[in-house]
Amino acid sequence: MHRILSDQLPHHVGETVTVAGWVHRRRILSSVAFVVVRDRAGLLQVVCREPEPPGEEQVVEVTGRVVANAAAPGGAELVDPVFTLLGPAEPPPVELFRPELKASLPALLDHAAVTLRHPARRQVFAASAAAVGAFRAALDRQGFTEVFTPKIVGTATESGANVFRLDYFGGPAYLAQSPQFYKQTMVGVFERVYEVGPVFRAEPHDTSRHLATYTSLDAELGFVRDHRDVMAVLTEVVRAMVAAVRPFGYRVDLPVDVPVLHFRDALRLAGAPEDEPDLAPEHERALGEWAAREHGSDFVYVEGYPMRKRPFYTHPQPDEPRWSNSFDLLFRGVELVTGGQRLHRYADYLAALAERGMDAGPLRTYLEAFRHGMPPHGGFAIGLERFVARVTGAANVRETTLFPRDLHRLAP
Amino acid sequence: MHRILSDQLPHHVGETVTVAGWVHRRRILSSVAFVVVRDRAGLLQVVCREPEPPGEEQVVEVTGRVVANAAAPGGAELVDPVFTLLGPAEPPPVELFRPELKASLPALLDHAAVTLRHPARRQVFAASAAAVGAFRAALDRQGFTEVFTPKIVGTATESGANVFRLDYFGGPAYLAQSPQFYKQTMVGVFERVYEVGPVFRAEPHDTSRHLATYTSLDAELGFVRDHRDVMAVLTEVVRAMVAAVRPFGYRVDLPVDVPVLHFRDALRLAGAPEDEPDLAPEHERALGEWAAREHGSDFVYVEGYPMRKRPFYTHPQPDEPRWSNSFDLLFRGVELVTGGQRLHRYADYLAALAERGMDAGPLRTYLEAFRHGMPPHGGFAIGLERFVARVTGAANVRETTLFPRDLHRLAP
Structure with a gap:
């Protein structure tokens, strides 16, 4: 035929x-x-x-x-x-020919094998695939190399919390919460790397934006001045992703200059007390509205988060070290990306771990990269399903995951 | 600067x-x-x-x-x-400036953060990244869509053997041994899909070609006549991968017509008894030598493996159903790819499971795809690290994995 x-x-x-x-x-x-x-x-x-x-x-x-x-x-x-x-086919459990699928979220997910065939559902995941392709292409153009790092690790990546434990040939092991340590290590090899892969979080929260596993779009680059160089690369990556979903009818406003707020100013703008250590969802929403109103932007950067709320590898803001050279990128009032400059000197790592009362022993092989020479570097991680949820207007990140996994769901 | x-x-x-x-x-x-x-x-x-x-x-x-x-x-x-x-840097644990790294395999892997910086090591992984890019590009050109499917599953994918078990919010779950069920399901949505991602095998074998987790390049396509249509797509994909590693100095011989042997004839050619149910490593080696000698090809297809050695979803050879419409692609005498045509009728699945004494119950959500209409389809899975090992002449697949995991290794 x-x-x-x-x-x-x-x-x-x-x-x-x-x-x-x-x-x-x-x-x-x-x-x-x-x-x-x-x-x-x-x-x-x-x-x-x-x-x-x-x-x-x-x-x-x-x-x-x-x-x-x-x-x-x-x-x-x-x-x-x-x-x-x-x-041959038995009649489907839902009517796929209707312009809108009439099914509750559980029914939608339980019968994913059939409901994903609906043109509106298919469209979401076609756009998702295009966005990932654009992520890679944008980084390929900038000299990045793709890497594949292990998802089974011997020590919990960043903290012991929310980590899945597995039986590894009779001993304990964990599912990687992020490729953070490995992508930093690979900056020592390729200078600029990215990875697209699953990350695992044993999230005990049953919310519309948390899953037990999702697709993380990670990048890390060396020879940066500070986190602003990382943000410049990220902005170009997001620009490519936004352009890629456009042909599917999804419109996103990303101006040439994305507004940037220092955490301190973000708190004030959101009407939060000035001693808040982090942005609550309602603050992020308020900042999203501000960015749309004042800058015609669906995106806003917040930089300088307090050091005490960021992981140990975070680089402090040189002139005022209670702030950090880290950032979040909010997309329509929700955190989409976390990133920043990292420490790069071995001595700084030892000091940061000691200050937090953390044991350097289990991190020995990770710290070896810094011990033997690393440039100033930084990176970011984009949650794919969260990006697609914001782009398509989905209320729940489960609608933008083919086969989601959460506290209560392990099938199909 | x-x-x-x-x-x-x-x-x-x-x-x-x-x-x-x-x-x-x-x-x-x-x-x-x-x-x-x-x-x-x-x-x-x-x-x-x-x-x-x-x-x-x-x-x-x-x-x-x-x-x-x-x-x-x-x-x-x-x-x-x-x-x-x-x-700043302390002197490295191995001398990276020497044209060849002088380090045992364990030292090479233990100090991966440093040894991967060696130009010869870096080259291997740059070629690997290029090969993956070529895999995707070749399939994108042929109308495939990229998918991301879950790595945590509620039932062991194909058999209960060699599966990693984890604690999933207090209950049991497993790491996916392959995206097989999900990529077939997604043929019902996009017709042609691919996925690049980790697969997990609790391999109790300590060999030079088995790992506990590796990167699988999976594809699946609908509306095929039989497995030969799948082989045609695979050949084009491998051709693109081979072209992509060429600029790194790796030469691979892939003629326009890759030789194809029926399993029956492959046994005879390899000098194996005619009632052997599978090809042993020495048979694969002999077939690789034959393909190089007679066809100037580093590749040879073997099709028609006995049904009893293939998984339940395998499509039989219509004219002689003790053989299957499945195949392996051998690369320099080692199995690189397994693929084939799958069953596509719901009734055929129920019959195949019954014949093998398998319970259809745990497969209910997978079988839903077939119950509600699926076209004839098939696909394949390429082991990335194994491909790169053969291309670069690495003796051990651990040399072509950034941070390998096996029976004894969980770090770095």
Whole structure:
């Protein structure tokens, strides 16, 4: 069979062609039936005289003649069809032909194998794939190298909290909460690296924005002056991701100059007490509104978070070391990216760990990178599903994860 | 600082420039010293009169004048340098300036943070990254969509053996041995999908080609006639990967027509008894030698493996159902890829599971895809580290994994 895709139909008017896909909708009228076929490129209409053409979700091959019809999707349709059944189907648990899927979130997720076929659902994950492609392409253009680092680790990455423990050939091991240590180590090798991969958080919180595992888009780069160089790379990466989702109908406002607030000023702008150690969700929302209103921007950087709220590898702000050279990037009022400059001198690591009462012993192999020479460096991590949730307006990050995992969900 | 990379030096003869990197080698002679600086683009030579220039692995910024020198790497070198120390370093545990790293495999892996900086080590992983990029690009060109599927699963993927068990919020869960079920499910959504991600195997074997976790390059596509359509896509993908590693000096022979042997004939060619259920390593080696000798090919397909050695979702060979529509692709005498056509009818799945005495219950959400219509489909999985090991001639797959994990190794 030489099959053409649905979006090619208008180029074949007058010819006999073969298409294949799922029956998206079947409508039987008194003297004619309409069968809408869904393939990876879209939808096409088949007009037939058979009294009983294949029903919804049957997988069919259809050979027929293409005729122009301004009322059909794409301006052409198939007539005088011959159907071949490739894959039989029982009726789906939800009606996929409706413009909007009528299903509760649990039903949507329980029946993901079927509900993901809905064009609106598929669109979300097509945009997601395009965004990841743009992340990589933007970094490839800037001399980054892709790396793959272990997801099973011997010591909890940053803290002992919220870590999944597993049985590793009879001994304990953990699932990596982030590739942080490894991407820093790899700056010593390639200077600029990125990784796209799963991270694991044993989140005991049942919220609309936390999952037990998600896709982290990580980057790290050496030879920076400070975190502002990291932010410049991040802005270009996000610009590429925003451009990539545009063809799917998602519009995001990212001006040439993304506003940057120091944490101190962010607290004031959000109306928070000046001794708050972190931004609460309502503060982030207020800052998002401010950025949209004052700068026409869906994004706003907050830099300089207090050192005591950031991990031990965080570089302090040189002129005022209670602040840090770290930042968050808020997207429509929600934290999307965390990043910053890291310490790079071995002695600074030993001092930072001692100050926090942390044992350097389990970090020995990580610290070896700094012991033997590392440049000033920094990086960031973007939560993919959170990015796509904000882009598509999904209320819950579970809607932008193919098969989400949380406190209560381990299937499908 | 506006820094240039080492490979740009020859374009700046006569100018004063700034470079930055690690001191790769320092040689102090009686009246002059040579400092070779390593950056992400390569090596460059600095000639200086200082009695004590920075030592090996110190991270430096160097400003100096570029002069032509045919004896220097790239044909130019830096003179009258001013060094700025960016990152102090203790002497490295191995001498990175030697053309070949003198270190045992355990030392190489224990000190990965430093040994990966060696140009020969770095080269391996740069080629690996290029190969992955080529995998994706080849599939993107053919209408595939990238997916991210869960690595924590509620039921062991294909069998209960060699699976890592973890504590999931107080209950049991497992690390996914492959994205098999999910990539098949996603054929129902996008028709053609791929995933690059970690897979986990609790391999009790301590061999040179098994790891507890590795990077799997997975693809799956719908609307195939049989496994030969899958092989055609795979051949194009491997062709792209082979082309991508070429600029790194790795040469691989992949003719236009890759030889294909039926399992039955492969046994005979390898001199194995005709009732053998699988190919042993020595048989694979013999087939690799045959392919090189007779076809000038580093690759050979073996198709038609006995059904009883393949997983339950395998599609039988229609004319002789004790054989399967599955295949392996051997690369230089070692299995690199496993793939094949899968069952696609719900009734066939129920029958296959019953025949093997397997319970369909735990597979309910996976089987839902087939229950509601799936096209004939198939796919394959390439082991990235194994591919790179064969390409680079590494004896052990641990040499082509940044931070390997095995029965005995959980660090760094």
